[in-house]
Amino acid sequence: MRETIYSLVLYDAFRQESECPLCLIEEKREEEALDYLLHQALMDVQTRGETNREGFCRRHFEMMYRRRAYRLQLALILDTHLAAENARLKKLAAGLTGRGRARPKPFSFLGGAEQKTGPEERLLQELRYQERSCYICRKINTVMEEHIKVMFYLWEEEREFAAVFAEKKGFCQKHFRQLLERAAQHLSSRQRQVFITRITEKQLANLERIQNEVHRFTEKMSHHNKDLPWGNARDALIRGIKKLAGICRLE
Ligand SMILES: [Zn+2]
Ligand SMILES: [Zn+2]
Structure with a gap:
């Protein structure tokens, strides 16, 4: 259920x-x-x-x-x-x-490393x-x-989900890291390699895409580029931050 x-x-x-x-x-x-x-x-x-x-x-x-x-x-x-x-x-x-204050220890030449932790x-x-x-x-x-556990199950078992998954634009960096880590836990070693290769390629390609979009945004902000088409760059700043930092309330 x-x-x-x-x-x-x-x-x-x-x-x-x-x-x-x-x-x-x-x-x-x-x-x-x-x-x-x-x-x-x-x-x-x-x-x-x-x-x-x-x-x-x-x-x-x-x-x-x-x-x-x-x-x-x-x-x-x-x-x-x-x-x-x-x-x-x-x-x-x-x-x-x-009253119970700890008394400072007398100065000692031997004090170095072993005195790193105090009563605090x-x-x-x-x-x-x-x-x-x-x-x-x-x-x-x-x-x-x-x-995430169910997501791995669906990716492995349901072709429909694997197809939807393949179309995605990657993840935020935290969830990308979590998926790389959890792959070992939830997938067989052969499937794990396939998954890690695909998701890493996808993530790197999409990080590049978002950088290009943010770059276009900076170009559009310049007066010299008024006629440059926006492309996908209108909300690139928000999406760029979300790609790196995950959930942010920026809108
Ligand atoms: Zn995320
Ligand atoms: Zn909290």
Whole structure:
């Protein structure tokens, strides 16, 4: 059942005109994940435990904040996330602050390499984790892995899908990288070689195409080239950025 739904979504995305069909899917999944969190999952104890621990990246904080109607929901999520995170930081910072402050070690000639980590290391680990972790990003990554798995299955098993796939203009660089990586996981070694060769040729050709389109755009911006036809260059700047950076809200 799940495979059928995923197949439909994949066919749909691969039939649309785009610089990356997987970005089309990811964009939808991102909206769904945000909707679900702010509408339904807010009262779910397990979800709140997860958002309290993981927090959000800048992009997803921004997206949630822009949904004006859900400011209270966002504040509730932020409130308990901050409470949980503050308690954690307080524990990790014990010994660094107030009375328990760590005393600086006396100067030592032997101090070099082995003294690289100090008493702040555990605190640093948590801060680094928080910079990288995001509840929404994790949810999207999990569901995208499933889509990619089904995509490989369709490419191998359904001639119709392989034909649609062959017509595409490649992917954004992140999804290109993911497909190169996942090919080993989901395809036999012979199929993997075929897939990697085809997708790499296609990606490089399309990166060249997009550069030509962006170049045409720069030429058109010049007063000397008023009469030069636009070709496909009108939205080349937006598509060029999307090709490199994936989902961007530029329109
Ligand atoms: Zn993409
Ligand atoms: Zn995120």
